[in-house]
Amino acid sequence: MMKPFALALCALSLSVTMTGIGAVASAAAAPAEADFARYQPAATYDGISSSSLYVPMRDGVRLAVRIDRPTQGGKLVEGRFPVIWHHTLSISQQTSDGAGGRVSDFRRVQELVRHGYVVVQVARRGNGQSTGVRRGYHDRNEAQDAFDMTQWLARQPWSTGKVGVYGCSNTGDAALHVMTMRPPALAAVFAGCFSWHKYDAFRRGGIFAQWGTGPTRTVEDDMKLSPVDGDEGKTILREAAEEHQLSTPLFEMWKQLPYRDSWSSLVASRFWAEGSAASYAEQIRLSGVPLYIQGGWRDELRDQAFIAHANVPGSRVVIGPWKHCDSDDFTLLEEMHRFFDRHLKGVDTGIDKDAPIHYYTVNAPEGTQWRATAQWPLPQARMQPLFLNGAALSPRAARARPVSFTARYDVACPDAGSGSRVQPCHVAGSGASMAGPALAADTEVTGNAIADLWIASDQPDANIFAYLEDVAPDGSVTVVTEGRLKASLRKEATAPWTMPEGVPWHRAYAQDAQPLKPGEAVRLRFDMMPTSYVFRKGHRMQITLTGSDHRERARDIATPPRITLYSDPARPSSVAIPVIPAGR
Template identity: 60%
Template structure:
């Protein structure tokens, strides 16, 4: 056992309980009010050990308890836990150094919580094999761990869970199992449906590797207390090598209904929280969703919010699992105090939506709303004019030709979930509007509505919404993508933001292109909130390749695409324009 002194701000800051006014602008300096909760402890004591599951697989666990003078405090406390890739919060767990807030959750022992880290089976110090990624084996483990935590002598029987990225997914899958002791879940940057997260628009881009560590990499982790020679850790590491290779599994499932022989499952369904939506809604577990406007999964968190009544969401100007200077731990503290300790923190009366409007004013501003349709703008159509302008008219001329550059590179590339869309001069066709006379706010999900033809049976299309400054500097604000052969739309089985099309993406829905024949593609531009300043121009750029694509099969894709803007086939985009009167 070891004693660790930890510190947390004595006064916790949190979002104020503002009136539930649609798109309410929070005055400067008042975005975050004071949530006072006295610190009861200044030390914690932690122990690590193995907990056997129903099938004998041993999961590694770290339990951190409030302490004083090097000894754990006697008594019962609510428990918060994290279903992670290690029991010791290693940097490569997926929430690493980019998620300072989430990594600091163990500090909540200061305020009378037991905080627990559990390595998922087949990962970290735990034994077993990872069959898929958030499969029902892991979900059943989450149920068993939750109920075990509730029954310990240091537990008061009320349990919460938290996580971001892969651990955010794990938290939502725990909710889907409806363990009686689970009362609250605080989750960031996760997927509602894995197909839409990993193969957005049917295109395998940005995501796709997952944890795939060697024995040597696993051996660098800290072992549990009873394994000082790392004998058990090596046994566990060797078992991990029999895990399903996730990249191969995802690459081998091009359709939403694809069957993977690697896991003997239609895994997009099995591993997606969306398929357990009714269980999640019936669980009664309070949900708090955290998202970022520069995170690939921002639409997934918003869709979760729309489909689970009573949930809350905060969306900031952040990348994946980042929170900059936002007091994330303090907000989680307030949330857990409300739902695990029964303290009236004012949270229940606060608007359920808080979002950051980027570029508003001098540095952006926080706003609150009672419902996402209230916050989002009205979809307004802008034609991709025959003259190459945004908001232009149809013409009788020839379509614009896009010769696709598959060696496209970004001058400032990111990696994995932190990679951002990038404007590459000469790699796409751009449609720019006139310089703006006044500020124009875009908040919500846009829609690309393109008429295209290609010289092959398929093409990948990307559309970027961009801000062009007077000096010519271009910033990508948001983006969408769609594989042409999977253009068929259908009624979504869950609620989506207003006007957003849904593609079922089953194998039987695939419709190869006939070379030279125009077809219509409609797809979402992922949600954002951005103010375009006077003198700037709104621009749409369409490309046929993106540096984030994974396992691209160039032989099956077009080398040239044409974009139509004639009277019968006017390509357009619809942007959610906000009117502030």
């Protein structure tokens, strides 16, 4: 259990000087397993043969399938192999498919063909070369397709009957939905950067401030794709491209769903529930299928990895300093190979002896960045409250004047990236920033920070964003992690699934909405997404609060609210930071 501990301070002036929260010690790094991300068996075959075809589904929709099989000396190798497949957006692996164009090993899974696998790409209905209409985004039509496809692959003459699934981003979600259907042939799933519950991913804190809205493609876009074998004239591709235009416009669907229990007339469903793996958690557990989860500290969905891990017994997590679906120079493919060899071939790869969670600590001493743990949150973490007292952070509540600012709807962040890898950023003057004194020692923060704020607004609602930031001695600011909450959806509840210890949860049903009364202070509690980061000696921790974010889409508060932050003994605003004490 995480417990608070004392913070040593020396008051030198109105700007206090922090002498240390908890210095990083080299002993904090757990011994790394010998085989973690170092699995390099020799290739058995020297080439790959690709072919494609259409597979009809129960309702006549034809799914495009690309099959990569091993060759030796230029000849197709006969025999049976385990199958790994990817429920994607086109069999061509476009950048928008969730595996193409990124610095990611998800794009390299075909290399496992040389190690005795068949690797298969399947375009989801209403996407890519497949025919049909996309009703929602990971709806039960797609889930049934995934069941049927898994079993079809198991029956093929080149298949051993053991089938694995992989994917990242939208295809990571698709991989989870295969598990919800419990196909008998499914033996392992490797999924990255997915949502456990779509509301918490797409409308985090009740606010639509995220890049993900799903694919939108024109007929011309689809016609640029490579056709399936036998359709060189693109007759079926043309049919598919035209059918796709009847698909549900996903952005319009998301805008119809401001609450977790909202109904979409476009799909005749409370789609947050229908399209979320969390709704089928018991089916996932009953499947007993091993799950390996990949995440990144700079990915919008990183909290979903730990929530999924807490709800799927036996699951594993690897999370590094990466953006969405990236793995940079980390040998993720070797870890995927090790996982699939264990569960699809029965090879003792050593993975069963590993701790279930591997995480990277940013700015940790060289050689100690990768850590391993059996528990999350870390049992040694101590929640240290930092009180937002006027213009500064301090270890205890004090009577401070309220701080007011007006939400800015003109905020921009030109260097934040684009698409699925867009990042939060510090925009000077966009809200209120409160910094602590310079740190006297390197200080590790690992886990979820928890914001506990008292605010008022001159409007019936306000979108509250909180950022934990690292201020360097030269004044440059780095956003370490973030959280957000729509003030009207502040009512807390008990989640219907396991949450990491101490993380608040908001049901956010329509009946839970509590509009603000102008000038009346209310309490908001919400988490910041998990991180593992070392604030270096001489740097300062800073909390910035704003009423807007450059990533907001479909903003639903027309007039920028005037927001007031209170911090006094009766209304103490704070952010509790999960600090790893020195020597732990």
